[in-house]
Amino acid sequence: MSTQTSYVLDELRNEAEYPAYASGKSGLLKIQDAPKESEAIYAFPCFQYAKSLDKNPTQVAEELAQEWNKMRQSKEWPQEWFPTSVLDHFEASRGYVNVFVDQKTLLARILKDLLDYGEKYGSYPKLNKTMVVDYCSPNIAKPLSVGHLRSTIIGQALINILRVRGYRVVGINFMGDWGTQFGKLIYAFEQWGDEKKLESNPIQHLLELYVRFHKEAKENPALEDDARAAFKRLQQGGEKERALWQRFRESSLEAFEKTVARLGVKFDHNWFESDFEGKADELVDELLVKGIAEESEGAIIIRFEPLWPAESPEPPPAQPPLVIRKSDGTTLYPTRDLASAVERIERWQPVHKLLYVVASEQTLYFTQLWNTLEKMGYPDILRHINFGMVSLPTGKISTREGRIVYLDDLLDQAKERAAQIIKEKNPDMDEGSRSKVARQVGIGAVIYADLSQDRIKDIVFDWSKMLAFEGNSAPYLQYAAVRCAKILEKAKSEDREGLDTLNEQDIPALAEELKEPESVKLLMHLGRYPQAIAEAAERYAPHVLASYLYDLATALSRFYTEVPVLKAETDAARLARLTLVDATGLVLRRGLELLGIETPEEM
């Protein structure tokens, strides 16, 4: 147990857990959040503990509450660990020991945290641990589809969240620029390519060639051999192939960077699969020497142990092996990916976690990758941050068959739709602002639609859901943030000055002013922001943060309708409410920023 933590609720939790720890009962008495309607903050269910004593839980809870309260008054309680304690007392209720705080003190402490941390509220101290995150990672020469959207925005949100949680994070975009598909493209371009089209709209043209190749190859399977031969020439450094491949690569990369920039995404590193071909080759030899890999049917493979030990009469299912060198002597994507994983581990050592934000379809592959690294003697650091598939109402996304929604089109539509709504809701907004706000709102809606739900779920692509502008959606959160900003903007200059010059002595008086249930709930919720960040980071779950922010926006909306700020009855009340609005706006803005969503200045 740490003796002191920075945020009031972290500290309160530790303090509340103290008596359970001190008496060695923490295994049976676990802390949890108290129910929402309750005045209590935390609770200890005592049923399990009562069972172990063979006693009545209600009675046990009462005894514990009494005992802990007494302990708290005594010298046994390490008050020096909790110098600014907000814990008031323990209270038994139907088999639970509830943790009560002194609300005024707690509110004041939350205000103090907010003022102390300012813009940094919610962030944690440096942990000196490095996370290497693989995300986006598309194939060059294919346009980004909504399928890539998930990896990109989940990855970027995780990176942002992990950073404020205190991790050092390295984001890598690992691009597929190697493999037989480039043989296909080279062959197709030589057959049907058009110089002018490659010049004017490279991605589109390459896609046409790719689709055409597969169509023709259906009729004439010999084309597959031609493609393989072309790739072989590329590998051997054929000048013509090399030059063409470079052109594909450069033009694609350019178009592609433009698209992700629209999502506000910037990569720390752009790595290319092709750069690992040599290392991959060496790695295969090394794995052979170490006996980790073996030859089978002309290929080099790694075998894995069955999933569980064979004890039952039926043999356990074997895990499929991983092929790392084809029988023709060339490496595969997994080999190059493995080589790049080794490179990541060595370059940023010690790496705390190696994250891969990749669709669930790759689960087996990442299990194999994990097992291989383990065989190589690396610690258990690889985590597959998997997410469900995006499919279209008409079926699975397929570039080859043209069943695809392009990311650029999606973002264009989102913006257009947002612009229309702005025209209705806020007809006075000038053209320039409208365009900017439409971009922020439209793209925000798209990002939020994804991040507001658990990664693991499959998504059937649906325009109306993607572009939801009401209820639990990005615009709702943005709107709440805008309201905060507008109130502050309209506040008189002396009020704003009062805000800026607040100091610690003013805090108790401020807390005293916040009496309305809506104000209290809002401030209490602000107090939970650091825990939302911590949980989102721990579970690699941006939706935890998204749903926290939604609740915060709801608390703000209720506050807004019930409690006047600028027209508060007294100067003191106005100042207190302005402080609250200021802090809420800040948390909403910063929280949205972590998700990759911008906050407009007006809506």
Add this chain to the structure above:
RNA sequence: GCCCCUGUAGCUCAGCAGGAUAGAGCAACGGUUUCCUAAACCGUAGGUCGUGGGUUCGAGUCCCGCCAGGGGUACCA
């Protein structure tokens, strides 16, 4: 065949490590604008948590079977 994931209100989803009365949004119905932006707020209605067992003081949550949907399953990436 085998392995993995998912199944909660009409629809889309929350529900942390099993704990107090299962929560939101959308859609439906009704209400709120002399007052800081109604992209808002308030209310009504809507759930045998796929299904059958089991473990437990307690199961939406854990275990087993079944059903349904999705994904994967050696030289594609």
